[in-house]
Amino acid sequence: MTTNEPSPNESSPNETSAPLSFPRQYARTQRFTLGAPRGFTVSPDGERVVFLRSSSGTHREQLLWVLDLAEGAAPRERVAADPRELLGGAAERLSAEERARRERSREGSAGIVSYAVDRAVELAAFALSGRLFTAELRAGTARELAVPGPVIDPRPSPDGRHVAYVARGTLRVVGADGDGDRAVAEPEEAETAYGLAEFVAAEEMGRGRGFWWSPESDRLLVARVDESPVARWWIADPARPEAEPQRVAYPAAGTANADVGLFLVGLDGDREEVLWDRARYPYLARVHWSADGPPLLLVQARDQRTQVHLAVDAATGETRTVHVDEDPVWLDLHPGTPAWDPQGRLVRIADEGGARVLAVGDRALTGASLQLRAVLDVGANDVLVAAAAGAEAKDPELGETHVYRVNELGVERVSEGPGVHSAVRGGAVTVLSSARVNVPGSVTRVLRDGRELAVIASSAEQPLISARVRLVEGGARRIPCAVLLPSGYEEGDGPLPVLMDPYGGPHGQRVVAAHNAHVTSQWFADQGFAVVVADGRGTPGRSPAWEKEIAGDLSKTLEDQVEALRSLAGSFPLDLGRVAIRGWSYGGFLAAMAVLRRPDVFHAAVVGAPVTDHRLYDTHYTERYQGGTPQDLPEVYRANSLVWDGELTEAREPARPMMIIHGLADDNVVVAHSLLLSSALLAAGRPHEVLPLTGVTHMTPQEQVAENLLRLQVDFLRRSL
Structure with a gap:
């Protein structure tokens, strides 16, 4: 089934004449991400940088670009593929599977939203409207390959001679010239698919793909996903009673996951199953296949306290254990790992000695001065990583992330100046992107052996407001905080009503040294609030124990939200008699919990897409943080949920006003969470408002919705405080 929706950036004629407001700008620029370059790939010869960028800060369609870096010539940007030309001006049409993939990756733009390349970075493949296209990156030409669709996740072979892709659950391979299309792995039953990631892998593990080419381009590792054990949920659109509900496979906590296997598949369809103890280690978390070693898997136990690195015999499918990680609480998954280095040593990130360290082979190459975030590239003589300052850093900077080169000789910082930095590397060329707390947007520099060659231009709009953020620590726990006061506020203006603006949960660091991360909080501050963003325990950045x-x-x-608030009141003009809290997803859960359990501190809450009953959230996330399943730990699930067994009848007085917001099309945190909360509030006689968002998912990408949500929240907060 395909759908054809109007662009969220379309405006009616009478809207375009109105002065541009920050909420409108924030919505139409997709949080100021449109127009910014992203998705970088560097060719191994250092002659090309490939990337995505839309033509302006308000256009959703991403184009494929190449920056030429040939020796002796000035760097030059050129378009390698323009989706408007390739589709002949037709509107983009997405299959249900592609829409789901974009929801899992929180992708709200259009056009060429992702691409894959061959080893030499000379051929790119991508999907548009379910059709397969390739681009010759040296020549700058693009063409369509006529294949069955709708096409999902096309990827060239390393030698550039073939392209593999998924269509209707079948993994297919076609020649790069468009000839010889054939199926190499076909589903045996309606509930199975080859080459795709299952829900929890894409949503929670950071694994959005389901097949991997061999370095020799003669075989593939292919995931087989059988969703028949997974419970079926129905997501309906109440605004369209004539439409059938969407049937989705949702593995809620304590229920069955999809059955995921892995096969070595030849181009002729011959295959061998990859064998490991899938009953003990059902989660296929990572797959790595490079010329530096055999296929490498990372598989996890369901309780996520044990994970095993496995090397695969590419001839037989047999596996051998390379390394085992164990943790009494849980094990995290990290971008870029595991991998082999050119010497055949295992590269991983481990929790050791109270720190998150880089381990290569048997040695930890970093210590407590760094908290590793990701492996960015494994080179011949070093490993490029992203890391924050650790507990033993001499001069830690709050909210910063830097890029480092690491080897046996030591650690060298590549990024310069305070901020949040990331990088992509190929050979001697590094693409370094840097965001700073006092400068809007980010700057992307291209370096060769440390020398700047070019700056990749950004078309992103600059926010109409400037974030005046103070990064501080609060309370005895030294909780990272960002504080924002109204523009023009002076000390004699008196105390301000407070808006706590957290995410506050796992994976959701909000206190970062980057300007654009705080512009929405600044807008709320400019409406007359002192805004506090606090990253308490559970959020990333401090240490594994944190x-x-x-x-x-x-x-x-x-x-920790309470501790941060009270500690900052001595240094900032916070009126503790008027405190509100707002949040989305985990932040929505936190906001609801705040007014229900601590009405002595919080006086109103905006509750966005909250997880109110953790039995209704997915296995991989929920069972990790709850410590097990609802069947094994009913008392833990009860204590951590808001609507189970009389939570609201036990809620403390006085009852505080609450605005609950939820997208009816949300297939991640389904609207049942908010409906159950509202029903329990009504039964308990507690005041609240409900704002249902028709056709809106967990992302809320629609321009008018995103704009008006900001305005309605401010109206509610003013009324409530």
């Missing part, structure tokens, strides 16, 4: 302290007890995230 993150894992919330295991089985999510109320600690609320305790």
Whole structure:
């Protein structure tokens, strides 16, 4: 089934004449991400940087670009593929599977939203409207390959001679010249698919793909996903009673996951099953296949306290254990790992000695001065990583992330100046993107052996307002905080009503040294609030122990919001008699918990897409942080949920006003969470408002919706305080 929706950026004629407001700008620029270059790939010869960028800060369609870096010539940008030309001006049409993939990756733009390349970075493949296209990156030409669709996740072979892709659950391979299309792995039953990631892999593990080419381009590792064990949920659109509900496979906590296997598949369809103890380690978390070693898997136990690195015999499918990780609380998954280095040593990120360290082979190459975030590239003589300052850093900077080169000789910082930095590397060329707290947007520099060759231009709009953010620590726990006061506020203006603006949970660091991360909080501040963003226990950045302290007890995230608020009142003009809290997803859960359990501190809450009953959220996330399944730990699930067994009848007085917002098309945090909360509030006689968003998912990408949500929240907060 395909759908054809109007662009969220379309405006009616009478809207275009109105002065541009920050909420409108924030919505139409998709949080100021449109027009910014992203998705970088560097050719191994250092002659090309490939990337995506829309033509302006308000156009959703991403184009494929090439920056030529040939020796002796000035760097030059050129378009390698323009989706408007390739589709002949026709509107983009997405299959249900592609829409789901974009929802899992939180992709709200259009056009060429992702691409894959061959080893030499000379051929790119991508899908548009379910059709397969390739681009010759040296020549700058693009063409369509006529194949069955709708096409999902096309990827060239390393030698550039073939392209593999998925269509209707079948993995297919076609020649790069468009000839010889054939199926190499076909589903045996309606509930199975080859080459795709299952829900929890894409939503929670950071694995959005389901097949991997061999370095020799003669075989593929292919995931087989059988969703028949997974419970079926129905997501309906109440605004369209004539439409059938969407049937989705949703593995809620304590229920069955999809059955995921892995096969070595030849181009002729011959295959061998990859064998490991899938009953003990059902989660296929990572797959790595490079010329530096055999296929490498990372598989996890369902409780996520044990994971095993497995090397695969590419001839037989047999596996051998390379390394085992164990943790009494949980094990995290990290971007870029595991991998082999050119010497055949295992590269991984591990929790050791109270820090998150880079381990290569048998050695930890970093210590407590760094907290590793990701492996960015494994080179011949070093590993490029992203890391924050650790507990033993001499001069840690709050909210910063830097890029480092690491080898046996030591650690060298590549990024310069305070901020949040990331990088992509190929050979001697590094693409370094840097965001700073006092400068809007980010700057992307291209370096060769440390020398700047070019700056990749950004077309992103600059926010109409400037974030005046103070990064501080609050309370005895030194909770990272960002504080924003109204523009023009002076000390004699008196105390301000407070808006706590957290995410406050796992994976959701909000206190970062980057300007655009705080512009929405600044807009709320300019409406007359002192805004506080606090990253308490559970959020990333401090240490593994800081993150894992919330295991089985999510109320600690609320305790830290209270501690941060009260500690900052001595340094900032906070009126503790007027305190509101707003949040989305985990932040929505935290906001609801705040007014229900601590009405002595919080006086109103905006509750966006909250997880109110953790039995209704997915296995991989929920069972990790609750410490097990609802069947094994009913008392833990009860303590951490808001609507189970009389939570609201036990809620403390006085009752505080609450605005609940939820998209009816949300297939991640389904609207049942908010409906159950509203029903329980009504039964308990507690005041609240409900704002249902028709056709809106967990992302809320629609321009008018995103704009008006900001305005309605401010109206509610003013009324409530």
